[in-house]
Amino acid sequence: MSKVFTLAEVSQHNTNKDCWLIIDGKVYDVTKFLDDHPGGDEVLVTATGKDATDDFEDVGHSTTAKAMLDEYYVGDIDSSTITTKTSYVPPKQVQQNQDAPSGFIIKLLQFLVPLIILGLAVGSRFYTKSSDEK
Known part of the structure; x- marks a missing residue:
């Protein structure tokens, strides 16, 4: 059985000496990969403390890159500790007096x-x- 982390626990690992990411509900310790990351370590460090799935998918990582994640897997995220995304609700328009x-x-x-x-x-x-x- 894998370890389950809260967002608060994962968020504490947010430096280039200790960097954890949340991608697709899983927690990865990518500290050892920072120097080898083609986009630089700063990209990874700025993705800490939140669900980085969209950031990871938006870049269009290769299947090889996705397979590499297994090497850095440390556990799962307790999804109840991550705030859910809310959809954009535009402000109500003021009705003009006809x-x-x-x-x-x-x-x-x-x-x-x-x-x-x-x-x-x-x-x-x-x-x-x-x-x-x-």
């Missing part, structure tokens, strides 16, 4: 009202000037 004026109308009014005021001011000036000449 009776309220649309943004287009407001922008149009913000443009037209000053023009109308300017037109009235200029028009009244010409009107008063022409009235004075009579």
